[in-house]
Amino acid sequence: MQMDARLSRMLHVLIHMGRGDRPLTSKDAAVMLQTNAVVVRRTMAGLREAGHVTSVKGHGGGWSLAKPLDEITMLDIYRALGEPRLFLIGPASENPDCLVEREVNASLESAFDEARELLLARLGKVSLADIARGFEERFAALGS
Amino acid sequence: MQMDARLSRMLHVLIHMGRGDRPLTSKDAAVMLQTNAVVVRRTMAGLREAGHVTSVKGHGGGWSLAKPLDEITMLDIYRALGEPRLFLIGPASENPDCLVEREVNASLESAFDEARELLLARLGKVSLADIARGFEERFAALGS
DNA sequence: TCATATGCAACCTAATACGTTACATGATAA
């Protein structure tokens, strides 16, 4: 499979939403993300269920933030997406009969679990407002 | 795609090779790994190129370790497999025009890079002899 | 009423480890 870009895409579009004043339509988001409006709705559905965004049908409708960006972390969005699998690499089988294989699995899982823990902790420390701030700084530096 | 089990499988089979005295045929390895002999050869080819194992054709042939297990780390095998992609999650595009997207990518990459670094460091600290030792201990505990 | 927007089902596509078949090549034993 290709990369799972849902987390990246949602962060991207949420920060744009934080900078706009009107609801963002799936169509406009699709242009930003260079994809299809259905893909946007499908992915955003998880964020709505998690309470991070709201959606309104009809004229003037679209997607809006349900809370300010500084109350949303990268980890929140990862969770709202259903905590998709992080690693492409894994054990051949979950509960093998072979004791050697069990030992190999234990060694690998230990290393991967530690990496996962670190990664999620890091995602939890960065709010979308932090990322937006980083953007503002780069943008300002560009104009100078 | 399903999990990439090549690392797990290679560690498994290498430790078995360390416990045997004769070359291990692809067929026998395939039974151990519950797969096909061609898959074994395909995957082991990388380990041979990296100098971790040797292969001999014909009668009495098969696969042998090129060095003792305490001179091979989990990281060595990961590298010999061509350093396959670790993470399933990634950016939507590598060099986006949108500055917001660049900022998102930078934040994500920073977190993922740190996790990768930790993971590879951990893989580099564990030799196959360490895993074999763990197995021996569990095995001995089982018999008591 | 009509244009606009989400909601959602149903299907196709791409990428890639893994599985499978077929055949060539090399090595050993009879």
Next chain:
DNA sequence: TTATCATGTAACGTATTAGGTTGCATATGA
């Protein structure tokens, strides 16, 4: 020398899953 055993490799099929696409129902505002 010949049969057997083993690796080497090409070629093609399979399964999984994010993403893409079409179609239609539903709700909202002008």
